[in-house]
Amino acid sequence: MYDLVGGRAAWTVLGLPTEGSVGDRRRISQFVVQPGIVPIEATIADIVADGAQPEWPVAVLGDGRVLLGALQSTARRLPSQTPVQRAMQPAPATIRPDVRIERVIEQLTNDDLDHVFVTTASGKLVGLAVRELLHV
Amino acid sequence: MSVAPVRLGWWLSSEEHDPRDLVRHARDAEVAGFETAMISDHLRPWVPSQANAAHVWTVLGAIAGATDAMEVGTGVTAMVHRSSPIAIAHAAATAAVMFEGRFFLGVGTGERLNEQAFGRRWPRAGERRERLAEGVGLIRQLCAGENVNHRGRHWAVEDLRLATLPATPPRIFVAAGGKRSAALAGEIGDGMIGVAPDGRLVDVFRSVSPRADAPVVGQLHVSIAADLDAARDDAWRWWPNGVVPPNLLGELARPEEFEAVAEAIGPAGIDKAVLCTTDAAPVIAAIDRFVGAGFDTVYLHQIGPDQARLTAMAADELFAHYASGP
Numbered sequence: 001m002y003d004l005v006g007g008r009a010a011w012t013v014l015g016l017p018t019e020g021s022v023g024d025r026r027r028i029s030q031f032v033v034q035p036g037i038v039p040i041e042a043t044i045a046d047i048v049a050d051g052a053q054p055e056w057p058v059a060v061l062g063d064g065r066v067l068l069g070a071l072q073s074t075a076r077r078l079p080s081q082t083p084v085q086r087a088m089q090p091a092p093a094t095i096r097p098d099v100r101i102e103r104v105i106e107q108l109t110n111d112d113l114d115h116v117f118v119t120t121a122s123g124k125l126v127g128l129a130v131r132e133l134l135h136v
Numbered sequence: 137m138s139v140a141p142v143r144l145g146w147w148l149s150s151e152e153h154d155p156r157d158l159v160r161h162a163r164d165a166e167v168a169g170f171e172t173a174m175i176s177d178h179l180r181p182w183v184p185s186q187a188n189a190a191h192v193w194t195v196l197g198a199i200a201g202a203t204d205a206m207e208v209g210t211g212v213t214a215m216v217h218r219s220s221p222i223a224i225a226h227a228a229a230t231a232a233v234m235f236e237g238r239f240f241l242g243v244g245t246g247e248r249l250n251e252q253a254f255g256r257r258w259p260r261a262g263e264r265r266e267r268l269a270e271g272v273g274l275i276r277q278l279c280a281g282e283n284v285n286h287r288g289r290h291w292a293v294e295d296l297r298l299a300t301l302p303a304t305p306p307r308i309f310v311a312a313g314g315k316r317s318a319a320l321a322g323e324i325g326d327g328m329i330g331v332a333p334d335g336r337l338v339d340v341f342r343s344v345s346p347r348a349d350a351p352v353v354g355q356l357h358v359s360i361a362a363d364l365d366a367a368r369d370d371a372w373r374w375w376p377n378g379v380v381p382p383n384l385l386g387e388l389a390r391p392e393e394f395e396a397v398a399e400a401i402g403p404a405g406i407d408k409a410v411l412c413t414t415d416a417a418p419v420i421a422a423i424d425r426f427v428g429a430g431f432d433t434v435y436l437h438q439i440g441p442d443q444a445r446l447t448a449m450a451a452d453e454l455f456a457h458y459a460s461g462p
Contacts, residue, residue, distance in 0.1 A: 042152075055348060057335075057343070066289045070335065071428050072335055072427075072428060072429055072430030073429050073430070074352075074427050074428070074429075074432050075427060075428045075429060076139050076143075077139050077140060077141055077142045077143065077416065077427060077432065077458060078424055078427050078428070079460045082424055085429060086424050086425070086428075087424040087425060087428030088428050089333070089335040089428060089429050092335070093336070107364060111315075111340070112315070112318075112322075112340045112343045112344050113339050113340065113343050114339065114342065114343040115339075130343050131343075
């Protein structure tokens with residue numbers, strides 16, 4: 001059950017179910033993986049990375065799982081008491097969940113990138129799109 | 137799973153220091169605990185007041201003899217007009233022998249400041265990247281002991297095999313200031329050199345590099361003094377080029393031009409280019425930003441003559457801090 005607030009564009013940007021020729025199957029929201037996460041007020045010792053690959057960036061989250069920053073895997077080399085806020089890269093690049101998978105692969109390839117965070121229009125983390133895990 | 141610690145490196149600024157002092161600074165840094173150092177390769181200083189720009193390979197030979205275990209690399213050597221791949225391969229192979237495995241070659245697309253004296257046109261960045269890519273391929277072949285015959289778009293080598301060769305060719309790190317040079321670093325380099333904690337460039341480098349553990353090293357300018365005003369004064373006196381916009385760094389031809397641009401901008405912006413401080417906490421915070429952005433080694437460049445202040449801070453606080461983790 002969903003409340004449609006903000007019109008159809010906002011609905012699809014949130015990655016919610018749609019009808020039509022594209023269909024949910026081809027949207028990146030269906031293909032993301034979960035990166036390691038850590039709250040912004042935490043320290044390096046608080047990184048939770050269950051199931052995440054060590055080379056993936058860690059998502060730094062605020063209230064409501066809003067993505068505020070990213071830490072590269074090298075951050076694990078820092079002393080465990082290091083504040084996350086001090087080491088993070090603020091405002092990493094993101095894409096919306098409704099972007100079609102072909103477009104994401106094309107964009108990552110053109111930009112020479114392995115991955116990109118997927119967030120809703122309001123900044124909530126959906127997951128991480130990893131190029132090597134995406135197949136048309 | 138064990139995690140390698142953060143590495144701190146020492147920056148030897150050829151533009152600021154007499155070559156004999158550079159050798160002494162390298163030795164002092166090693167004694168203080170630094171395991172790695174980089175030395176700039178300039179034909180001219182950035183600004184006239186720096187008053188130095190020694191021939192880097194001559195200084196490297198002396199540093200090889202004055203240090204025992206510290207790794208040292210160039211930061212960075214360009215191949216535009218001043219140095220050909222043959223000359224660089226010759227020098228790098230000899231340096232690698234002298235350092236007995238402790239040498240690495242840092243390369244980049246260069247600055248007009250160090251090339252204009254040869255009286256030739258200054259190529260655009262894209263052409264300089266082409267020259268660099270072709271040149272690095274030749275350096276790898278020559279340092280590996282191959283007999284090289286090459287007539288390419290930018291360089292020619294005719295029937296050359298170097299005689300003095302290291303047991304293992306030196307690693308080649310490539311400087312990157314933008315996404316295209318970061319991609320090139322991933323393509324042709326064994327590592328990347330950056331000057332800002334920009335995780336986007338690290339992402340591009342890692343995406344292109346075939347080596348998942350390829351080193352990414354950064355440079356951090358610091359001015360550490362007894363009080364903040366003195367730190368700012370030192371930064372402005374010895375490193376006014378720090379305020380010159382990045383897109384001009386490669387384009388100005390003479391030290392006097394850098395000085396004029398810096399004077400026009402004024403000292404108010406020096407804090408953005410140089411970390412001016414009296415204590416270790418801001419230095420640690422700045423290093424953390426590099427590491428959080430994907431850098432595994434951060435080279436500290438203490439601006440001005442008071443180099444001992446950084447060796448003391450490192451020995452007393454920085455090494456202990458990073459030894460405590462992860």
